[in-house]
Amino acid sequence: MPDAHLSPAGAGACVDTPLRLRFDRPVEIGQRGRLRVHRGDGAVVETIDLADPEVGRRPIGGARSDYGELHQWHYHPVLVTGGEVTVVLPDALDPDEDFFVTVDAGFVRGHGGVTAEDGWHFRTRTLPSAGATRLEVDAAGGKDFCTVQGAVDVVPEHHDREVLIAIAAGTYEEIVYVPQTKPHLTFRGAGRRRTVISYANNDLLNGDAAMRGEPIEMSCCPKRVIERSDRFNCWRAVFGIDADDVRVENLTIRNSTPAGGGQAEALRGNGERITVRNVSLLSHQDTLRLQGRCYVADSYIEGDVDFVWGTGGLFVERTELKALGRGYYTQIRNTDDGPGAVFVDVRLTRATGVPDGSSYLSRVELSRFGGSQVVFIDTAMDAHVAATGWVTTDVNDAWDTSRLRLQEYGSTTLDGHPLDLSGRAPVAGELDADGAAWFRSPAHVLGGWDPR
Template sequence: MVSPTFIFYLTLTLFLFLNVSTSTKTILVDKSGKGQFTTVQKAIDSIPSNNKQWTIILLNAGFYKERVTILKDKQYIILKGESRLSTVIEWDDSGNSLESSTFKLYASNFMARNITFKNTYDLVLVNDVVKKITWAPAALLYADKASFYECGFVGIQDTLTDLVGRHFFDGCYVEGAIDFIWGYGQSLYQNSEIHVNGKSIGNWNAYITAQGRESDTQTNGFVFKYCKVTGTGTAYLGRAYRNHSAVVYFRSTFDNIIAPEGWDIWKQAGKEKYITYAEVECKGPGANMSKRVKWEKTLTAEQQKKFVDQKLFLNQDGWIEEQRLHL
């Protein structure tokens, strides 16, 4: 007997084949002038408003020192570099958790591969003095259906402003120290490295996440599946940005940098029963849960599935498979 799941994906594949053009347009960006454009932003600006065709913006290796914004009417864009180590979009700005971002995404239906987004503020010394630690995002995601493959996000505070929408990260690298994955996003981080740059903030504690779910009727949250947490210093897995904050680590590995308590209630004291923070089958020297906060949740099998099952949590309409046809 054919399973309902098989029928669903067969129907989806046929629908996509018949209704969505698999053809793509390619634009080449090269800093030295060997492409159609020398900057990423000019390539994006060349795409017509209300575009319906998947367009690959291919970046030759290089460090692109520019701020990049993709507005709401520029959908169906793929940014593709050579590798996250050799293809970098970077900028130096700070002071605002939204406006200071190096990369800003407002358009749905977006993909990126083999690129690092970096905010260089706080990452360098000026006259041998560390700059003041403040908001300095590398990327702002304010759009639905965005996926990232083998990408990097590097900063110190608010590195990845995972603000609104469904987002999928596979094989990525995220580096920071203070609330460096934060926002209201509904996001799955899979097979990725979360790197705590604790040495950049001295004796302060680091905080990996600051997730902002505000109601038990909302479905957003951050899920880390098969990830590894590495780095230096002492780090909390998350602190509660809003009173229904939700973060789950599933079968992930922790270096010996996790604070024994694991989690911080921050500004939500008294709201512990509403917060969903959980570790499921994690391992490594930082995964000892004997001294974790008492209000950390133990999820039932059904609750786990709602977070960990990609289709239930993130991919209800098959958008990830649809995007991969064009990658």
């Protein structure tokens, strides 16, 4: 028998189960070798071949490019943490089937492998009934699915019923994608400290840097908003939403890409009426990106460079936004008459070591987005926010700043003292009480939609 604990084993495995080998010592993956999943009759249904250069490619969520071609994501098929090896199969297994697993010697360095005689057997569970309106996810394997994506995948396309995806406490190391054909989903965790969806997805793995040389027919983003710069940057988020009427609640989404690792969204939304409540969004650059209409409340967002950005209408209230380093809280890219980003009753804080005057409320690229809108109302902020507050790039005689909609009202220090705004950049302005009252309504900002 192999000197490792093998799971899953026995009956009741999720169809999307990861395969795990647990050793009593730290281990490393070899340079070559195969892990195979066989049906009970011996037929091979899945293979992870370490020597195959395409082993780290898979479809996720049925994502399709702007040309209608199935998109292939880059992912990590084998993850090693200390003495635990986790293998992520590219596809879900069939339900109600018997399977066994074999592993070549050397797949794990120094390990003799797993043969059919070693008895790594399991049977998958029955799927929930078609049209189920509640799907349960548990990373430990005790519910309908082991992954969030597994639950998304069984929702029928173009359905018209609300579906709750209840996510148990645990850490889910995965990329999640909700295609535009699957609206009306609610993702509800067991609490921000208990349910964590995490992955190191970024520009180098699944963005412009990774897609150079790829066929554009397979990789060009769907639902493109900015023709020139939205070609491949939709694939690099941990949690991507292209559907309408999606809610995310009571959980944390963490992009574990380290500082300096490139653009790396935790959450990207490109749909109508996306609601985010009681959620922590963690990354460094580009943490939250919105291109449709989105409401965020009672949440926490951290980052350093442009960590709230996008082209859509965004209303954020009762939320803490923490700067992890020098940079910009927002980079909003609106058309002249399009709704921008409005922040009401939020707190702008900083991590230890972030110096005074090193962060800005927003930066705007005038050459393309001179009509952008960013509004802060009743915002408490620390001294790391620069006195000028706002930054516009490409400032010279060629660009008109009169269309900018950068405004504040009721800004204070963290302990509630009114801020002196006399040093703010001249491209921004102050609202009066009546103007601020208008912006306090999400329905005014979000085209009549009131998510409260």
